[in-house]
Amino acid sequence: MFKVGLIGAGNMGEAIVRGLVNSNTVKSTEIIVSDIDRNRIDTLVERYNVAGTTSNRRVVENSQIVFLAVKPKDLQKTLEPLKDSFKEGQILISVLAGIPVEKIQEITDRPYIVRIMPNTPALIGEGAIGLAYGTLPEEKKEEIKKLLQVLGTVVEVDESLMDAVTGLSGSGPAYVFMFIEGLIQGGIKQGLSHQQARELAVQTVIGAAMMIKETGEHPAVLRDMVSSPAGTTIHGLHVLEEKGLKDAVISAVEKATERSRQLAK
Ligand SMILES: NC(=O)c1ccc[n+]([C@@H]2O[C@H](COP(=O)([O-])OP(=O)(O)OC[C@H]3O[C@@H](n4cnc5c(N)ncnc54)[C@H](OP(=O)(O)O)[C@@H]3O)[C@@H](O)[C@H]2O)c1
Numbered sequence: 001m002f003k004v005g006l007i008g009a010g011n012m013g014e015a016i017v018r019g020l021v022n023s024n025t026v027k028s029t030e031i032i033v034s035d036i037d038r039n040r041i042d043t044l045v046e047r048y049n050v051a052g053t054t055s056n057r058r059v060v061e062n063s064q065i066v067f068l069a070v071k072p073k074d075l076q077k078t079l080e081p082l083k084d085s086f087k088e089g090q091i092l093i094s095v096l097a098g099i100p101v102e103k104i105q106e107i108t109d110r111p112y113i114v115r116i117m118p119n120t121p122a123l124i125g126e127g128a129i130g131l132a133y134g135t136l137p138e139e140k141k142e143e144i145k146k147l148l149q150v151l152g153t154v155v156e157v158d159e160s161l162m163d164a165v166t167g168l169s170g171s172g173p174a175y176v177f178m179f180i181e182g183l184i185q186g187g188i189k190q191g192l193s194h195q196q197a198r199e200l201a202v203q204t205v206i207g208a209a210m211m212i213k214e215t216g217e218h219p220a221v222l223r224d225m226v227s228s229p230a231g232t233t234i235h236g237l238h239v240l241e242e243k244g245l246k247d248a249v250i251s252a253v254e255k256a257t258e259r260s261r262q263l264a265k
Helices: 011-022 038-048 056-061 072-082 101-107 120-124 138-151 159-170 172-189 194-215 219-225 232-243 245-264
Strands: 002-007 031-034 051-053 063-068 091-094 112-117 127-132 152-156
Touching: 002 011, 002 056, 011 031, 011 038, 011 120, 011 138, 031 038, 031 056, 038 051, 056 063, 056 072, 063 072, 072 101, 091 101, 091 138, 101 112, 112 138, 112 159, 120 127, 127 138, 127 159, 138 152, 159 172, 159 245, 172 194, 172 245, 194 219, 232 245
Parallel strands: 002 031, 002 063, 031 051, 063 091, 091 112, 127 152
Antiparallel strands: 112 127
C-alpha cells in the first residue's frame, strides 16, 4: 500500500511529487504516480524514484491519499472509470481549477473530497495555496494541511471563496511579474544595465514581501516608514497614486475572480 498516489503527472503533479520527496514528508517508495503518457511516468520515476504506472486504477486501489492533477476538461473521462475503485474513507485531493467538490461527488462519493488551488510558485515550493476541506472530517484536517505545506503557504478558505483565491493568488504571480517588468524597464530607462536592473528589481520585491511577512506590519505602515518628507519615495508614490496602481490591482483581482466564476459554469 502506498501513502500517496497521484493521477496526472504534468506540471502540478510533478510539483506535488517533488515537494513531498524533497521535504521528506513522504518517502519516495510510498508514492505512486500515473499518467496516460508513458514518457511522463518514466521521467518522474527516474527523477524521484517513485513507483509509476499507466493504470489510474492501480493508483486508486493502492493509495491512502490520491491527488487528482489532470486538466479540468479531463475530469469526467479520468474519474468515471474509477468511481467504484475508491474505498470509503479514502482521501481525494483535487487541484482542478474551477471544479467544485460537489461535481466530483456526483461522479464518486466514496472518498472524502478536498479541493486546493495552488499557484505556479508551488512548482518551486513557494506557492500560495487555497485549501477548502470539502467533505473531509475534522480529525483528518491537520494531516492534510501539513502534507500540502510542501507546496508553500496554505490558507484555509470556505469553498465559496475559491474563485477569489484564483483571482488573487492563482493569477497573482502574473501581476507581480508585470510589476517587476516595470521596475526593470524603469531602471534601464535611468541607465542601469538589464542585468543590474533585474537583480535589483527581483530582490526589492522579495525583500519587501519578506518584510511584510516577518514584521507582521500593515503594508501601509511599512510604506510610511520609507517615505521621508520631501524625499524620493514620496515623489514616486505620488505618481503611482495618480496613475491608479492600487485601483488597477483591486480591479484585476475582481475581474479575474469573475472570470473564474464564469469558467466554473
Ligand atoms: N499549473 C499550474 O500552475 C496550476 C495552478 C493551479 C491549478 N492547476 C490545476 O492543476 C491541474 C493540472 O495542471 P497542469 O498544469 O499540471 O496540467 P498538465 O501539465 O497538462 O498535466 C496534466 C497531466 O495529466 C495527464 N492526463 C490527461 N488525462 C489523463 C488521464 N485520463 N489519466 C491520467 N493522466 C491524464 C496529461 O497527459 P496529456 O498531456 O497527454 O493529456 C498531463 O500529463 C489542472 O486541473 C489545473 O487546473 C494548475
